[in-house]
Amino acid sequence: MDKFYLTTAIDYVNGAPHIGHAYEKIITDVIARHFKQRCDDVYFLTGTDEHGIKIQKTAASAGITPKELCDENAQKFKDAWKALDIDYTRFIRTTDEDHVKIVQRIFQKLVKNGDIYKNSYEGLYCSGCECFLNPKDLTEDGLCPDHLKKPEIVKEENYFFKLTKYKDAIIKHIKENPDFIIPQFRANEVLNQLEDIQDISVSRAKSNVQWGIDVLDDDEQSIYVWIDALSNYITALGYDVDTPSDKFKKYWPADVQVIGKDILKFHSIYWLAILMALDLPLPKHILAHGWITIDQAKMSKSIGNVISPTSVLESFELEYPDAFRYYMATAAPCGKDGNYSDEDFKEKVNAHLANSMGNLLNRTLSMLVKYFDGEIKEEFFAVKNNELVGGSISLLKTALNKVDLVKNNFDNFAIAEAGLEIVNLVDITNKYVTDNAPWTLAKEGKMIECGQVLTTVLEIMCIISALIYPFCPNIAESMAKQLSFDLSKKLDDLTYENIKTGVLISKENIKPVFLRVDSELADKSKSK
Numbered sequence: 280m281d282k283f284y285l286t287t288a289i290d291y292v293n294g295a296p297h298i299g300h301a302y303e304k305i306i307t308d309v310i311a312r313h314f315k316q317r318c319d320d321v322y323f324l325t326g327t328d329e330h331g332i333k334i335q336k337t338a339a340s341a342g343i344t345p346k347e348l349c350d351e352n353a354q355k356f357k358d359a360w361k362a363l364d365i366d367y368t369r370f371i372r373t374t375d376e377d378h379v380k381i382v383q384r385i386f387q388k389l390v391k392n393g394d395i396y397k398n399s400y401e402g403l404y405c406s407g408c409e410c411f412l413n414p415k416d417l418t419e420d421g422l423c424p425d426h427l428k429k430p431e432i433v434k435e436e437n438y439f440f441k442l443t444k445y446k447d448a449i450i451k452h453i454k455e456n457p458d459f460i461i462p463q464f465r466a467n468e469v470l471n472q473l474e475d476i477q478d479i480s481v482s483r484a485k486s487n488v489q490w491g492i493d494v495l496d497d498d499e500q501s502i503y504v505w506i507d508a509l510s511n512y513i514t515a516l517g518y519d520v521d522t523p524s525d526k527f528k529k530y531w532p533a534d535v536q537v538i539g540k541d542i543l544k545f546h547s548i549y550w551l552a553i554l555m556a557l558d559l560p561l562p563k564h565i566l567a568h569g570w571i572t573i574d575q576a577k578m579s580k581s582i583g584n585v586i587s588p589t590s591v592l593e594s595f596e597l598e599y600p601d602a603f604r605y606y607m608a609t610a611a612p613c614g615k616d617g618n619y620s621d622e623d624f625k626e627k628v629n630a631h632l633a634n635s636m637g638n639l640l641n642r643t644l645s646m647l648v649k650y651f652d653g654e655i656k657e658e659f660f661a662v663k664n665n666e667l668v669g670g671s672i673s674l675l676k677t678a679l680n681k682v683d684l685v686k687n688n689f690d691n692f693a694i695a696e697a698g699l700e701i702v703n704l705v706d707i708t709n710k711y712v713t714d715n716a717p718w719t720l721a722k723e724g725k726m727i728e729c730g731q732v733l734t735t736v737l738e739i740m741c742i743i744s745a746l747i748y749p750f751c752p753n754i755a756e757s758m759a760k761q762l763s764f765d766l767s768k769k770l771d772d773l774t775y776e777n778i779k780t781g782v783l784i785s786k787e788n789i790k791p792v793f794l795r796v797d798s799e800l801a802d803k804s805k806s807k
C-alpha cells in the first residue's frame with residue numbers, strides 16, 4: 280500500500296456541528312489513523328460545503344453576508360474537530376479560491392464536451408436537500424421525506440448534466456464491484472434509484488440564487504451546489520482539467536469516501552457520472568454509514584435534542600476526547616444506525632476503557648513494581664528471537680492473531696467490529712491474569728513464573744496500545760509511554776517481543792490511563 284486517500288462528506292455551514300457530523304469525522308479519523316499504521320502516506324480530506332440557497336437565506340435572516348456566516352460557522356467545525364483530535368490533512372472550504380476556479384473549469388469542460396446542456400425546467404426544489412425532487416418520492420402530503428418540508432415550485436432556465444448517458448455504465452460498475460458500496464446491502468437501493476433517473480439540473484438562475492460559483496461565459500447562472508460540492512474531492516488535490524497536479528496523480532482515486540446513507544445517491548450515481556464524464560478513475564469504495572440518534576430519537580432542532588460534540592466533552596469534564604471517540608466509533612455496526620445516550624456512554628467507557636483496559640495495565644505494572652522493583656528479567660520472557668519457547672504461548676499467538684482480525688475489519692471498514700476485537704483481547708488477557716493469579720505465584724515464591732505472567736501481559740498491552748491507538752490516541756500514548764513501547768511501529772512489525780529487559784517503570788511513573796467518568800457528573804449533565 281503506497282498511499283491511502285480518504286475523504287468525508289463536507290458539512291453544510293448553516294449551523295454548528297452536531298454529534299452526527301462528529302460521528303462521521305471520528306470514524307474517518309479512526310480509519311485514517313489505522314491506515315497510517317500500515318502505510319506511510321495517508322491523505323485525509325474533510326471540510327465544509329458553503330454555497331446554496333439555504334446559506335443565503337440563513338445569512339439574510341441573521342443580517343450578515345453569506346461569507347460572514349460561512350467564516351463564522353466553518354470555524355466552529357474546525358474548532359470541534361480540533362477538540363476531537365481529528366487529524367485531517369486538508370480542511371477544504373468550497374469558498375476556497377483554488378476550489379472555485381477549478382469547479383468553473385470543470386463545468387466549462389463538461390459544457391464543451393456536451394455533457395452539460397441548457398434547458399428550461401419546472402420542478403420541485405427542496406432547499407434542505409439542495410436538489411430537485413421527483414414527485415413520486417414525496418410523502419403523501421407532498422413533503423420532502425427527509426426534511427418534511429413542502430418543496431418550492433421552481434421554474435427556471437438551467438444547465439443540465441446528461442446523467443442518463445452514464446446510467447448503464449454506473450449499473451455495470453456497481454454490479455461488477457460488489458464491494459464498491461459498503462455496506463453491500465445498500466447497493467440494491469442505489470440500483471433501484473438508477474432505474475428511473477433523469478438528467479439533473481446543475482445550475483440555478485442568479486435571479487434566484489446569488490450565493491454560488493459563477494458559470495464562466497454565462498452571467499445569469501451559478502453552479503448548483505452538488506457539482507460544486509462533489510468536486511471538492513478532486514479540487515483539494517489540485518485536479519485541473521488540463522494539467523492535473525502531481526498530488527492529484529498520486530492520491531486519486533480515493534481509497535474510501537465516507538458519507539452518510541442519506542447522500543449515497545449523490546455519491547454512487549451523480550459523482551460517478553461526473554468522474555466518467557471527466558474521464559477519471561472511480562473511487563475504490565464508498566462507505567455509507569448509518570445515522571446517530573439521541574436517546575433513540577432523530578436529532579432535530581424542533582425536538583431540541585441536538586447535541587454538540589464539545590458539550591459532551593465539557594459535561595463529562597473529559598481531558599481528552601478519547602472516550603467520546605471510542606464510544607462513537609463503536610456505536611454502530613458497519614453501515615447501521617447507532618444511538619447516543621449519556622447513560623450508555625458513561626457505562627460503556629467506564630467498563631471498557633477504565634475497568635477493563637486501564638485497570639489491567641495499572642494492576643500489572645503495580646505488581647511488577649511490588650514484586651520486582653519494576654524490573655523485567657531475562658528469564659521472564661516466553662519468547663526468544665521471536666520464537667515462542669514456553670510460558671503463555673497461546674495467549675501471545677491470540678494477540679498477534681487479533682492484529683490480523685483488526686486489520687481485516689478495517690479492510691472492510693467495519694470499525695465498530697474492529698473495536699470489539701480489541702475489547703475481546705483485553706477480556707481474554709484479564710481472564711489470563713485471573714486464571715494465573717500472579718499474586719499467588721509470588722506468595723508461593725514462584726517468582727520466575729510470576730514474572731513470566733506479568734511480562735506476557737505487558738507484551739500484550741503493547742499490542743493493545745497499538746490497536747486502540749486509532750480510537751483513543753491519547754490513552755494509547757499514555758499506555759505506550761509506561762510500557763516504553765514505540766507506538767510509531769507499523770502494525771506489520773509488531774512481534775511477541777515488545778518489552779525490553781531492565782527496569783521498566785517506577786512506582787511514581789505508574790498513572791491510570793483513563794479515569795472513570797464520574798457518575799454524579801454524568802447525572803448532572805443529564806438534568807441540564
Ligand code: MSP
Nearest residue numbers: 288289290291299300328508509538539540570571
Ligand atoms: N453538504 C452535504 C454533503 C456534500 S458532500 C460532497 C451534506 N451536508 S450535511 O451537513 O447535511 O451532512 C454532512 C454529513 O453528516 C453527511 O454525510 C450526513 O449523512 C452526516 N450526518 C448528518 N446528520 C447525521 C446524523 N444524525 N448521524 C450521522 N451522520 C449524520 O449533506
